[in-house]
Amino acid sequence: MDFDRVLEKCGNFGRFQFVILILYGYTNILSSLHYFSQTLITFTPEHWCSHDDLMGLSAEDLRSIYSNVSHSSCTPLQGVINGTGIPADSSEICQDWIFERESGYESLTTELKWVCDKSHQPAVGQSFFFLGSVVGTITFGFLSDHIGRLPAMLMATLSGATGDFMTSFVHTLPWFAFSRFVSGLSTDTMYYLMYILVFEYLSPKRRTFGLNIILAVFYCFGLMTSPWAAIWIGNWRRYLWLASLPALGVLVYPLLICESAQWLLTKKKYDEAVACLKRVAKFNGRQVEDSVFDEFVKHYREKMNQQAQVNKQRDTFLGMFRTPRLRRFTLTLLLKSVIITLSYDVINRNMEGLGTSPFKLFSLTSSVYLPAGFAILLLQNRIGRKGMACGALFVGGIITAVTGFLIAFLDPKENAILLACMVALGRFGSTVSYDAEIQYAAEIIPTSVRGQAVSNIHVVGLASSSLAFYVIYLAQYYKPLPSIFISCLMFFGAALCLSLPETLHKKLPESLADGEVFAMNESCFYFPCFYKRRDGLTKHADLKSEP
Template sequence: MQVVARERKNTMLEVNKILEKCGDCNRLQFLMLFLFSFINVLSAMHYYSQTIITFLPKYWCADGLASAEEAPSKSSCLPIDYNETSSDSCERYDYELYMGYESYASDMGWICDQAWKLTIGQSMFFVGSVVGTLLLGYLADRVGRLPILIVANVIAMGGNMLTIFGTTLPLFCLFRLISGFATDSNFVMMYILVMEYMRPSLRTVGLSICIGIFYCVGSMGAPWIAVLARTWRGFLIATSLPFALVPLFYFIVPESVQWLISKQEYEKAVACLKRVARINGRQVEESAYQEFIEECKFSQQHLKVAPNLLDLFKTPRLRRNTLILFFKSMVITLCYDAVSRNVQGLGISPFVMFTLSATTILPACLVIILLQDRIGRKAMASISLLLSGIFISVTGAILFAVASSAERSATLLVTLSVIGRFGITVAYNSAAQYATELIPTCVRGQGVGAVHVMGYAFTFFSAFILYTRTIFSPLPEIILGFISLLGAGLCLLLPETLHRTLPTSLEDGEKFGKNEKWYTFSFMEKRTQSVAALATQNSTMKSHSNSVDSAAYF
């Protein structure tokens, strides 16, 4: 019986047990949360730099227009005195800069018949994010999380600094592609490391507070850094230089113990744990480390070596869960991108609109803190998408109903945009932890990267969806609302991860949540499941109930 019980032990539980001895809520964890907060500020400014450097101010043709004359009320590519018999070409344009900020578009004159250049350059950022996230995610499962964290942030700094010299279309496209290459990996690697070293019961609270406060600060502060810098070049320099501090993380942040175990690098894993214990001021007997190594070796006797992303599609349940995660990421990222980019043309300064929109990040994270560990990951994902779908659909109906009211439309559009950003931010942030917990440790870097890539790739369609407004006013909201509701339904087919021992191997992933029903939620378990069913489902966890709080395991 002792052998059978030992065979059922999950490596995750062994790591959690030894980490508790080394300290899972102490100096190192608070230091890592501080560094994660710094990463959040950098990531926010890096992601939104794509929008801020391309702000398009009001412009008009200056041909034949005296400097003292009043500017037109709206942007125009045509000469002021244009008529059917005159020329529609313009040699020189004037701009009304927002708060004196000169963007790339106004500096390069990429407007009107040159506007396509800016669109192509912007698209290269997302092309880079797709390729970079996949490649860096693959490398993270080969060389480790910590090196890729550093490399990704150095690439982000290099791409933005090089963009300063991108004054031609080929160079602009190349440098924006390099900058986009780091997007997501520069954030998610630190996210994974912090989650692994945090006490399970504190992960949602700790991570959500860091994201809520500091990603919000970075997002709100980015446009005002641009105003202070006055030019897009100054903005890129100011937001890129802090990335130079990230390589110093190598001397503080330990490598992923779970990744080292999956690579059977047991001695290096113990070295990381000893480093954790030393920083936390804990004394751990050498015999505890040796016992940990022996238990890990025993649990991995029959594990497949070096699995890859494609292995997620070889078994039916893993394949289904992975595809649902892909679709959910597509829906959420598409809606998030469309809402966050909608800061111009609303009747107020895009800097003010950008700041107002970013204020929703903290309340959204607080909602996640209050609810996610109470109602469970599945309920949070499905309910947030359901409410987002309903809200987006209602927004379309309201916009259609008040389209003729010019005086009310600006205020209403701003209000709806801010509320819409709040709803989709809740869904976006809660989805990140859910995907990270569901994908087995052995392919987590590649899997999480692929999920995010599918989301980024789907943003290519946002422009086409928004363009359907020219066909029928509320059509974009109808499309976005429908796919949000569909995503909410598919989330019901995913297993719950709250209070579960998370999968380490592909075999664990295939069996994970096998007996769950689509209508079963974590907060309903005590009322909907028998004691025998709960005992069967959580048999592994009950043997470790004194050391496991189990909000999430890596």
């Protein structure tokens, strides 16, 4: 008797699953506050070099005075004559600035004056943030497969919150870089470890609904409210307190849920796995006989013994490269993660210069996370995981290319609403691609290495995020170039998906041996929706041919 059958007897969509989904939603709120905090705290508003003659003037007056001055943000004035600014000697540099703050919001760049010759310093913090994410994803992914999903997730969440809290007290670049490194340790790690935990306790038929709708609702809530929370609080330091202190709530998780029973089975901790399943059954109000658990343990003991005789090597992530099919799947997932994560970051972080407030644009376009979740819910179980991943990337590529050309040829201030709609569509496509990829990868990877493999695939994608700023910089040469580049990547990613197996309605692999023979002899163009229709037509024809 395998795990799925025992979980069904214990309840695979009952009260226990409801609680774990709520906690998953709470983790999504923490993740959204944490991941985009770097963008909100380093927002740089329009600014001008300060001068006594400029005190008390409106932003329109300042723009008019500086209209004949190039690089108005960093060019000091000698004075103002007849409403026109007279640039000072080129040897002089700005010592102070006038900022057009968004609703009075004090960001890190406005408080510490990290502009002009210091404008690179927030980017240094960003680079250390992603460096920390690489280290953290590898570290906590390794720990999740050795000490368990739950403790690794708690450690990751608290380390990220500690980094955000430390950042709120810094005043110098070295301490800022260090605190952002610590903060980056948990970037997405806390999310995907909780994702794996929920994934393993949910009914296969309910995974798409539970995982994607909860993600859409709670992550969307966090993204839409965080910019307004930052403006309401009015200061980047206090905003980081808001983003970090709620992470202490994860300390109650062990009291409400238990460790992954599937992970315990791969570590041959059969008694602990049975204890977890009995806890699930009790929580769900189910009565399961001891003989069921005895048969369950016997099944896995025999399975582990058989695998040990065939392959005495322990399952590891590197083991996925030893056999041809798993090696191809793994390399494809790694490359697809790079494409999707880079596309996601470029589209989601490029919010300035589009004719409206970046805070408002970020918040309003974040609403697409909800319909993106419903799109996955409605389509993924119909067209299959591969069809969803391939289709989302292909459609997202088209939307991104069109958006880039509109940005290039339209005046942002006169077409702010249209550009906001196109940005929202771009975020919708990238979000569907990103969220669909997570579940697809988790289903292809065997249980024995799922935590470490998902983390390693994820870390490669996160490492590619450091290239996002260089991709955006391509606009200096030709405005739609970043969008064209990203759309080409998305088209390539859509083609890559064809080489992966379909996982819908299939028993997922538990070991590397299972993974190597998973979906053997399946066509690259196998999509369940087409085959289901073909089977239906065949049965209909057979019925008509009967006398």
